[in-house]
Amino acid sequence: MLTLADSVxxxxxxxxxxxxxxxxxxxxxxxxxxxxxxxxxxxxxxNVYLRLLGAFQLSLGLMxxxxxxxxxxxASILLxxxxxxxxxxxxxxVPAILTGKRDTALLFMTIVFTVWSLAVVFLFPFAAVFG
Numbered sequence: 229m230l231t232l233a234d235s236v237x238x239x240x241x242x243x244x245x246x247x248x249x250x251x252x253x254x255x256x257x258x259x260x261x262x263x264x265x266x267x268x269x270x271x272x273x274x275n276v277y278l279r280l281l282g283a284f285q286l287s288l289g290l291m292x293x294x295x296x297x298x299x300x301x302x303a304s305i306l307l308x309x310x311x312x313x314x315x316x317x318x319x320x321x322v323p324a325i326l327t328g329k330r331d332t333a334l335l336f337m338t339i340v341f342t343v344w345s346l347a348v349v350f351l352f353p354f355a356a357v358f359g
Contacts, residue, residue, distance in 0.1 A: 250289020256282025271333035
């Protein structure tokens with residue numbers, strides 16, 4: 229059973245996912261040139277793979293909308309986001325930064341993903357959801 233604090237924490241994470249992932253997904257899917265400039269700082273090529281990334285982001289954002297109403301039932305969505313971002317940081321960002329690639333997009337995304345990952349780790353009520 230979730231406490232009120234757990235419920236508020238989960239819903240705050242879902243709301244952040246709706247705005248962050250859903251917003252980025254909408255821009256990337258439907259206005260990829262704008263997304264390439266504003267979200268990815270012209271560090272990506274506008275192509276079908278960028279739109280695929282947008283579809284993934286938008287789907288996570290849409291599932292987070294359901295999480296606002298059913299926080300425990302959709303808790304795995306937050307863990308999928310955590311896993312994807314942690315893997316990207318470990319396998320993508322850190323090696324790139326260590327080899328000298330420090331462009332604005334990489335650093336921005338690394339900071340955003342790190343903050344999100346830490347928020348999930350500290351706010352996700354693991355015991356209430358899995359206990």
